[in-house]
Amino acid sequence: MDRIDTMRVFTRVVERSSFIRAAEDLGLPPSTVTDAIKALEARLKVRLLHRTTRQVRATLDGEAYYRRCLAILDDIEDAESAFSAPHPRGSLRVDVLGAQARRIIVPGLPHFFADYPDITLHLSETDRFIDLISEGVDCALRVGAPKDSTLIARRIALLPEVTVASPTYLHRFGTPQRWDRLDGHRMVGFHSSATGGVLPLEFMVAGTLRTVMLPSTLTVNGADTYKEAASQGLGLIQVPRYAVQQELAAGTLVDCLPDTPPSASPVHVLYPRNRQLTLRVRVFIDWVARQYARHV
Structure with a gap:
């Protein structure tokens, strides 16, 4: 595993507070994730994570390294998207309201996958305000005024x-x-x-x-x-x-x-303020805004 892939593994472990959940998100064996973090700490000669039986959390050094990793990974994605044809791919996790998912989002998904065949979409259904980063969610759709200042909110619809x-x-x-x-x-x-x-x-x-x-x-x-x-x-x-x-x-x-x-009820897409949007998240937000526009 190269250094960039190791950074991706490390940031996901920090965000999910779990080696197992990070491995599931990345499609890797848990042992691979564990070995990657051990090798990273050995190379840097610093402890990045506190491990307990219940959770994993970053040390002070780990938090600093996590922020540097985010910036580097965002720069890499920007550079690659600037010099290659837009072709979003990968796993996308979106949390939605169940009733709106069934009536607005799901009916349009055949067209979405026809346009973006390399995206794998995972929809979860809740109506509470969730911690997007710790729960491994890329973006969430919510009705009403957002209260969490750590999130960016893009209004995509006003529902009469x-x-x-x-x-x-x-x-x-x-x-x-x-x-x-x-x-x-x-x-x-x-x-x-x-x-x-x-x-x-x-x-x-x-x-x-x-x-x-x-x-x-x-x-x-x-x-x-x-x-x-x-x-x-x-x-x-x-x-x-x-x-x-x-x-x-x-x-x-x-x-x-x-x-x-x-x-009228405002519908917002919420995503973390400290994370640059990946191409797959951007195309999904633009697509879902068009879906809602058809129902207003």
Whole structure:
């Protein structure tokens, strides 16, 4: 293994805090990764990593060497991409929201792989804010305003939202006429992992955001269950319009209070601030932005 490959192995071990996970990411035997780090430390005559039974972490010297490795590897990738035809290849790990993955991302993947046949894509599904580096993720798609200042956020879409209910619900509770006259109505509660609580209903009124918390007999934390609960007449919900387009067309869900819709949901791609984007990450971000544009 040459010095550049050893740097790649070392940086992945630091980021994943594990020899085994780093080996899995790089497609190498764990023994190869272990031997590479031992040889690196012997050559540099310095201890780069603290090893325990639970995790691996960089020493002070290891942290300094890690930062130098990142800069060198970024320069190498820049140099190679500048003098060769763009041809992204390799493994790409992306964390996404499950509902959006199924409706927006996955349907377009046959075309993505036709354009980029040498990329291997690994999609994981969560709705929490994850540590991209320690979990070995290249980028993540999230709805809402990003809070982590260590990440760069590129907004790729604004998803229009709607307030909907089923005909069964409207027959029982009546059709809402105004956002501020919802006495007697109820909502399906959506528990947000980002806030740790149930989200109120939102309404844009003359450019000002208003919120209303209604009683709920059911609280959920999954997008598909949320929509299904509304279909069963259990309350008002607010979702991106693309997610209920078919139900609105079929009449199984009804658009309520269209003059005061919820605020649109921003979708961001997040990636580490201290890492230069590889070509495969750049082409994926550009492609996924086009995918979302088709659903706005």
